[in-house]
Amino acid sequence: MFVFCIESSHARGMGHLFRSLTLATELRSRGHSVLFLANDHPNSLRIIRERGFDVALYDLASVTGWENGFIEPDASSSVWINDRLNTQRSHSEAIKHLGAKLVTFDDRGDGAELADINICALLFEKTEGLRGKDVRLGVEYMILNPEIAAYRRIRQSLASILVTLGGADTYGVTVRVAKWLTSKSFPVTIVTGPSFQHMAELEGVVATAAPGRFKLLNQVPSLAAEMHGHDLAITGGGVTPFEACAAGLPCVVIANEPFEIPVGRALEELGAAFFAGHHSAFDLGILEKAIPIKSMSETAMAKVDLGGVGRVADLLERLAA
Structure with missing residues (x-):
């Protein structure tokens, strides 16, 4: 037992x-x-x-x-x-x-x-x-999640961003990330989890963006399947960025808790992610630069197995x- x-x-x-x-x-x-x-x-x-x-x-x-x-x-x-x-x-x-x-x-x-x-x-x-x-x-x-094995692929360039900050997103980081992304040109899909409590605020932010810029999904049947369609993920510092890396999906990690800070730094040292800092003062400026998506994707898949x-x-x- x-x-x-x-x-x-x-x-x-x-x-x-x-x-x-x-x-x-x-x-x-x-x-x-x-x-x-x-x-x-x-x-x-x-x-x-x-x-x-x-x-x-x-x-x-x-x-x-x-x-x-x-x-x-x-x-x-x-x-x-x-x-x-x-x-x-x-x-x-x-x-x-x-x-x-x-x-x-x-x-x-x-x-x-x-x-x-x-x-x-x-x-x-x-x-x-x-x-x-x-x-x-x-x-x-x-x-x-072993299901990831069916969705592994090498990304070639940045065409779509996935935002997934946990089943609860205790501090509402998704809302602040969405605000930052409203002025950017990337198509963005935001996935929220079963205990997300900031939906009204998030919908208010998304409503200010150009039509079609954001796609909101709640409790997707398979996060692994959803990850497959994107080229970069913005995640917290728990298990999710490792699942993304195992699928060949590079990440930008935002630490929701202090103990997640070393996780973000470790993934950055692996070459599979960028660490954007603690949620209280994160910096997504890396998205304004040229990101080596292909090499990061290859590194991610090589360094994190299932x-x-x-x-x-x-x-x-x-x-x-």
């Missing part, structure tokens, strides 16, 4: 949810049982159920003391997967006391020390002090054995 404990909301964002769903789908395809535990966020609960997974609620305010109801009596082959960032030690101790294995993601909490595996594919600075019995660093452990979900699933299977 694999138990995914996630936090997903407008404030937290939905990246943890979608990463866990991708990994859970891979484990289910290998014949394993999966249970989701999630905070009370209706959009997230709906998405989990639509993907065919069982989900139970837990109380975000309760650090520990509730875990035993979700672990099978013979817990030796159970794996508890925390995708909530910083795990507190008392919670980790509760999981270990139940006899389950513990896996965490990008975890800098004091509970990470007790994790059997701490997978840190999104951490690019101050990694020396990361804790866990087995700490896995590197882009090769990035969990990306094997991460399989590598992580292999680690989890060995842990559960």
